[in-house]
Amino acid sequence: MEKLTPQNPETQSADIITGNIAQLKALFPELITESADGTTVNIDILKQLIGDKTVTDVEEKYGLNWHGKRRARQLALTPSTGTLRPCPEDSVDWDTTQNLMIEGDNLEVLKLLQKSYAGKVKLIYIDPPYNTGKDFVYPDNFQDNIKNYLELTGQIEGGQKISSNTEASGRFHTDWLNMIYPRLTLARNLLRSDGVIAVHIDENEYPNLEKLLNEILGEENNLGTVVWDKRNPKGEVVGVGQQHELISIYCKNKDAFAANANLSRKKENAEAMLNKAASLIKTAGTVNDEVKAFYKKWLKERKNELSGGELAYSEIDENGDVYRPVSMAAPDKPETRSHRPLIHPTTGKNCPVPAKGWRYPDKTMDDLLSRGKILFGVDETTQPTQKYLLRENIRENFPSLLYFGGSGDALDIPFENPKPLKVGALVVDAASSEADIVLDFFAGSGTTGHAVMAQNAVDGGKRRYILVQLPEPLDPENKDQKVAADYCDSLHKPRNIAELTKERLRRAAAKIEAENSSWHGDTGFRVFKLDSTNIRAWEPDRDNLATSLFDATEHLKSDRTEQDILFELLLKLGLDLTVPMETKVIAGKTVYSIGAGVLMVCLADTIASADVEVLSTGIVAWHAELAPVGDTQLVFRDSAFSDDAAKANCTAILQQHGLINVRSL
């Protein structure tokens, strides 16, 4: 029985200050910083988070500061004036797929996804521009970022052209930090509490990225940095020929993360080791000393190929199981550890107890003993160890060093420097499983989408991907972009990078299906495109106010479809963009049921007084059939009702039947 001492937290009253700091930090990690007196709250950030406009640029706090940081934070807090328009004609398996491919500037897209996907994403895996001096860094616009986006991507006339961020610009790091900071801030909100973010980077911005991630996610949530040895040093450099890139990995909340999983990978050679042991035993017909010696020799011959963790599995037991002995000595806190001796099974005498006690409590030690998981020496003089079976420990911690020298597997898509599929699949496997959502908002050629499908085919998972890629124009007159531009021409598609992403996803799906004929996972994707909102803004033509007033009676833009408006509603109401949707024609009008009746929408252009009763009672009957759990929202087009009486009558009939959340657009 554990004795409670004055040091136990249970015997102390609550430390309210520590609790308050922890709560604030969990909500807004960037609020807590260091000052000369210790931990402090950054009042400027707090003011900004609650919309106080009196904040200045003066920030004399510990942390990474640069010119424009406050404005960049403000940018993340400003709501988007855009929407995501569905594009079924570009999609694959529109009706059934759960994957999303979104074309747009990721800052706006991340804002638009906030309601529907906050706290839902398990893994964010990104490969942003490294700021090498050759890649472009998206120039956000504080006034009208949607217009800026449409101009930059050539969808409307005007604006500056996309150009690379050069060291000569005088704002080299500043521009990159201003770009990445608001995006990472918004991305954090989308992560589940046990979620992980993995960011590819190289030596140019790694120091800044780490500081930024410490601020946005909290230093304590740093899971470590992976050094990816690409086996090929960069040529023609002054100084060290960098041969590696880095992957910074953080989680949203280390406690929540550790409670559910770890960052692990399959031991690369475990299967070969198990197969070797099994074949030696099969040939010998038994497990004898010769088999054990042969197995050890086989391992020794492969000591350069196998990892240290694999080589440790050097023993075979009487059942033919490959195992390794592991010390059970406690690493710390001797006073709380069990010191109960283990009794040797043949001599009946006490075996030595580690100086700091056992790492497990008595109950676990008894359990290990009863399951034959404790190894004793020939007599009581050796300290017993724990028996780890290889087949039960196929996975190991993700290592800090990753060796992979191959190129990307973009399936002949002309995209410069795609990340290798193998590296992507390793990260996806390490940090996600089952039906988790994986998000990549710098999708490039779509390696993350490919890796998600490939990993699902390997382990039967149902992970879903959300990719975001800018339709970055490809200019056939630019020698670096000509091949990709011509490729788009050959596909009869617009010349931009998002077309490359979609083509890679189609090709990857076909390849995975061909190679895994018995696997029938999701290889489709729904395409959405960023655009200005479907809701008309009040922008009167001063010379023609009468027409402007008349036009304003219709709030929805005339060039938008019912589907456009429907999906904007999903985003505004926080519903998943792949939520099941059904339609029914009632009184000649199309009515949508979204999420089995959670939302019911009729966007017909006209609803005459004579139609109101049939339409409303029809909706009531369908709602009763669907029997959704919880409240239902009903939405109509405001301008559709022939007059106020028709609108009031419709509302009254619905409310009489308990449908009280009735709105119009």
Ligand SMILES: C[S@@+](CC[C@H](N)C(=O)[O-])C[C@H]1O[C@@H](n2cnc3c(N)ncnc32)[C@H](O)[C@@H]1O
């Ligand atoms: C380094 S590449 C990613 C490569 C990708 N990991 C692959 O394996 O193909 C970065 C990508 O982010 C895109 N990008 C840059 N700024 C963006 C923005 N503001 N919104 C969306 N995509 C952006 C670029 O067009 C580029 O394709």
